[in-house]
Amino acid sequence: MSELDLRHLRSFLAVAQQRSITRAGAVLHLTQQAVSTHVRQLERSLGVALLVRTSRGVLLTAAGEELAAGGAVVIDDVARLAERVRAVADAQAGVLRLACCPATTAMFVVDVAETLEATVPGLRVTLTSAQHPKHELELLSDGSADAAFMWLPVGDVGLHHAAVRRDRRAVVVSPRHPLADRATVSLDDLADDPVLRPDVLTSAQAERFWLADPRPGGSSAPRGSVVPSVEDCLLEVGRSRGIWIAPEPLGAALPIGDLRWIQVTDAEPFDLAVVWTDHAPQPLITRLIAEVRATIGPDRRLDAA
Template identity: 75%
Template sequence: MSDIDLRHLRSFLVVAEKRSITGAGAALHLTQQAVSTHVRQLERALGADLLVRTSRGVLLTAAGEELAAGGAAVVDDVDRLAARVRAVAGALTGTLRLACCPAATTLFAVDVAEALEASVPGLRVELKGVRSPRQERELLRDGRADAAFMWLPIGDAGLHTAVVRTDPRAVALSARHPLADRPALTLADLTDDPVVRPDVLASTEAERFWLGEPRPDGRPAPRGAVVPTVEDCLLDVGRGRGVWFAPRPLETLLPAGNVRWTEVTDGEPFDLAVVWNDHAPQPLVTRLIAEVRGLVGGDGRRDAA
């Protein structure tokens, strides 16, 4: 038995309702021959006679009665499914507002926006630049942004996250630091170095993570200065006032001649994530995550809801 063609089934159902091929053709705006052809092809597909033609119209066989009883539900199910698919496709239009902190996303934010707009006709991606993760979280929480790119943790259970890339932890040292020429370091090597940090992080949990706490010996990290921006961190590091932990890719975005970047082999890596709120259009967020992972090479194995 071959597959049933929905056009043929629809024609048969109208014939069954009208008890007339001519009447079905008028209702369907088809010729009588076209309707007859649909019914014959449906009979061949099912391997059963469905109609008996008479001078006054048609009668249904037992097989025809069975198909008429169940066929309408099949057509209705397909119609409802098509409507749901169209509704989901319709949700992939409009505007997606993305909050972006340049230090985390300069390398790919524009490419992601353009890729999304190219793959989803009618979509407009609006990039909203901010200066800090704290501002990103504020935009998400008050509804001025649908999603953002943020380094985890963010310390907010009310938001959802999906990891798009995991990067090794690095430390920025003054070029004059005794360990500046080492190819790699451990947290124990940096036990006595004060850690400077920018006043931009979104939570106490995030601050402790960026400090590299707890240390292997259980002690807290020595606190250095709190400075306004990540650029100020590098200025303090360059002057020998402390060290700064950050994801390794920031070495490319924040170069400095008097600073050396070195990987910290036992430091917990940094997860970059797409973060979104409950009101974000989920189909678009799903496409966003896929596009970012494709561009930056993330595998998402550390995802959290």
């Protein structure tokens, strides 16, 4: 940038936020003199006064207020551009960065990563553990990952996807629940049970799908409490404060207490998908999708449910 030096702009934004050159220096780990110099150089570059220094700190001029309002956007845009540039460089160097929730992908992701590295010369696959779907979406959005494994639907969040596995639905109930000893249940059997909602999903569309809402006949699914995490949800199920409907394989991955995981016979199955961004290396994504489907095998693929 010919007029705005990003170091100077960052220093000014810190001063604008802190209303103090001293405090801005502490935040930036710079000396007070360095921050003052940056701001003065920025003022000279723009030909305007940005700050009025007082005995109690600083005040922003009208020009300073305008720069403070738009400067953070500039810094964020540059950071995102840098991530995109690095993603392109990684693709050329043969790096594929995957985000995954261990409970969802433990049965295949390590084998997939090792097979890809063994069959694609020079490829390096990195795996980043994500706590839940919202965390995966954050890793994709900030450029930390090229692709992730997520249950559909994700929602209208500007991502591409290809389904790779289909799993039946199960309901999780307390061992004291009237249905606890059943091998299978229907959604009608669950009509009066509030469904607990871990605050981990990426959209209202995804929440409705996990609730199996609407139910057969058009009735709304009974909504239970919102809880912070899946683990909190399972603890609440154990205390008979509701049920949870989830992909059946999670029962083996999340063994909390003596909960019962019961197949729901008439609920639409869950599709697990590879989800990726516009900036992901498409040839590697194509290889990834094919390898996941081959690793999972025909008994778990989409045509087997």
